[in-house]
Amino acid sequence: MAERTVLITGGTRGIGRALALRLAADGIDLVLGYAHDEGAASQTQAEVEALGVRCATVRADLSTETGVDELFDRALAAVPRLDGVVSNAGGTFHIGPLVDTPVDVIQRVLDLNLRAAILVARRAVGALPEGGVLVNVSSGAATTGSPGEYVHYAAAKAGVDALTKGLAIEAAAHGVRVVGVAPGTTETDVHADAGDPGRPARVASRHPMGRVAHPEEIAEVIAFALSPAASYVAGTTIRATGGA
Ligand code: NAD
Secondary structure (H helix, E strand, O other), X not given: OOOOEEEEOOOOOHHHHHHHHHHHHOOOEEEEEEOXXXXXHHHHHHHHHOOOOOEEEEEOOOOOHHHHHHHHHHHHHHOOOOOEEEEOOOOOOOOOOHHHOOHXXXXXXXXXXXXXHHHHHHHHHHHOOXXXXXXXXXXXXXXXXXXXXXXXXXXXXXXXXXXXXXHHHHHHOOOOEEEEEEEOOEOOOHXXXXXOOOHHHHXXXXXXOOOOEOHHHHHHHHHHHHOHHHOOOOOOEEEEOOOO
């Protein structure tokens, strides 16, 4: 993917940061979206640029339509064109049975994990040229349902899988591939943000491999989905769940 530019939403920490470093090592220029952590954005930008590629960062709240438009408008002003978009921003924010989950938390989870994913995908397919790729980051939760933890998040991610399927068919007519990647539990700060920093260690034994994923292992699968090596992969969601 030499001389190409990829936009990663939520690109400055966790899985997005690991992907940014992975793509930068291949010489791919980047635009990294993020919500509010300026420190993490500057640090990741510096790490990426140290690998010899160009990197712009854009702060935008993707849970609003104006935030999604701002991200794409500023990205397209910063780079000549986008060859790939990775719709990665997401979060759980709370852990517990649905009956105990506040409605405002459910709304926030749906706004970020489903509504924003749809709006980002809409702008992405409008911006990507023939040969471009959109990768939607889903979750193994979409098929397990995440009982007792966040079934509303699982439902949102199942919606993302349907988005990937249908949009891939629409976008194929324009030579754009749409692919999903569904990580299993991965060691990032998303769990601490949901109030349960010990979750990866606690759930490791649920996984056939007896451990959760490192962000770099998920980044590798997304990098494959973006690459010409995946030229005949579209409309499907690749599971990276350690067999779970
Ligand atoms: P993370 O919390 O480390 O990173 C999330 C990113 O999303 C951050 O960069 C943040 O800035 C961005 N973001 C959050 N809210 C935003 C908003 N309103 N507007 C714009 N950006 C926003 O999480 P992660 O674990 O790296 O998760 C990345 C993706 O992988 C998410 O879609 C998540 O649902 C999915 N996922 C994670 C796991 C896991 O166990 N970590 C498992 C399955 C799927």
